[in-house]
Amino acid sequence: MTFAESFLQGFSTVHNSIGYKKGYNFILWFIFAGALLGFTLARFSFLNFDVFESDSVPGQWYFTRMGRDKVGLLLHLAAVLPCGILVIFQFIPIIRHKWILFHRINGYIIFILLLISHAGALMIMEHSFGGGVDIQSAVITLVIACTVSFCLALYNIRCKQLEQHRAWMLRTMFYMGCIITIRICLIISASILGALPNLRHDVWSCDQVRFTFLNGASDALTASEKLAKLFPQCTAPNSTNIMVPVPASLNLSNPASAGAAFNLSFGTAIWISFMLHALGVEIYLRLTPKEAERLRQISYERQLAAGFKNPGSAGLVVEKLGDADPWKGPV
Numbered sequence: 001m002t003f004a005e006s007f008l009q010g011f012s013t014v015h016n017s018i019g020y021k022k023g024y025n026f027i028l029w030f031i032f033a034g035a036l037l038g039f040t041l042a043r044f045s046f047l048n049f050d051v052f053e054s055d056s057v058p059g060q061w062y063f064t065r066m067g068r069d070k071v072g073l074l075l076h077l078a079a080v081l082p083c084g085i086l087v088i089f090q091f092i093p094i095i096r097h098k099w100i101l102f103h104r105i106n107g108y109i110i111f112i113l114l115l116i117s118h119a120g121a122l123m124i125m126e127h128s129f130g131g132g133v134d135i136q137s138a139v140i141t142l143v144i145a146c147t148v149s150f151c152l153a154l155y156n157i158r159c160k161q162l163e164q165h166r167a168w169m170l171r172t173m174f175y176m177g178c179i180i181t182i183r184i185c186l187i188i189s190a191s192i193l194g195a196l197p198n199l200r201h202d203v204w205s206c207d208q209v210r211f212t213f214l215n216g217a218s219d220a221l222t223a224s225e226k227l228a229k230l231f232p233q234c235t236a237p238n239s240t241n242i243m244v245p246v247p248a249s250l251n252l253s254n255p256a257s258a259g260a261a262f263n264l265s266f267g268t269a270i271w272i273s274f275m276l277h278a279l280g281v282e283i284y285l286r287l288t289p290k291e292a293e294r295l296r297q298i299s300y301e302r303q304l305a306a307g308f309k310n311p312g313s314a315g316l317v318v319e320k321l322g323d324a325d326p327w328k329g330p331v
Contacts (some may be wrong), residue, residue, distance in 0.1 A: 002301060017094075018092050019093025019094035020093055024095040030094075033091065036088060039180050040085055044284070051071075057254035061215065062208045064127070064251075068124075073120065075116060075126050075131065079114070079120065082113060083110050083113040083176075087176070089106055114147070118146070122139065122140075122143065125139040128265070129262060130266070132263075134270075134271070138270035141274065142175060146175045148171045149168050149169075150169075150173065159316075160260070160299055161303075161313075162296070163296045170284070170285065171281050177273070177277060178276070182273045183269075189269050190250055191250060193250075193261050193265055194249030194261055200248045201246060201260070202245070202260035202263050203245055204246050204256065204260070205240070205242065205244075206234035206241070206242045209231050209234050210227060212256050213254070213255060213256065246259075246260040248260035313326070
């Protein structure tokens, strides 16, 4: 047996052992689940606010160190991180087939955690990365998209409409997963922003600028001198509420400018990432019509046995809303 044959045989054994009949589905699950697992595990340390303070974007800790933002951040992280791990098990076929009770209970736990994490996200969005209108609108859009998709998935599984449950759960998870792509787009966007010939500027209060320069500085004297040189108006008495323009660039050697670059780039990063994930999941669903049809046949059998009217189409199917021809079950 050649190496290629041995590899293919081993690969087939692995993906069949967890219920994947097609290798490409296992590869996709391995890539996306692996990325989600790695990202989630790396973020668990953020539950320790000392770690979050040292690793967060410059200027962000000014808001999240106290009050509603601190509570919202803890609520969001404490809910979304376990959610990111539990959701991986929902897409393992052998669990869905052999441990259906675990699959159901795990699904409801994920839904509750998702709602809690959304509440936390809405609490912190006002100051998250500057809290601009673009950022707040993106957060609200993501919250609505994830919640509505999950609710539609639950509705369809209650109606035993399996192919629609699959489609809406995939949409939910893809929307949630855009948080990983956001980080990639954020770094790229912030780097481009600093390379533009004319620097963009964010607007910060002097209190936030001073805090960003001095909080945790290894040499407070040097940091104070740099602050006085770059933002002299912030060294004047009673300058706490004075607003100053902060150049946005990762190339300038001061923390406020780096924070401003990330603030101005975050809204763009969210919208681009959400668009990519929303488009990607729809492409995947269009490329797997045979799987959808297979699940609809199973839906027909289960709905018929349960006494549903119009078996095969009891859930939220396209012919109920659009002009598609009625689906015909087995003759």
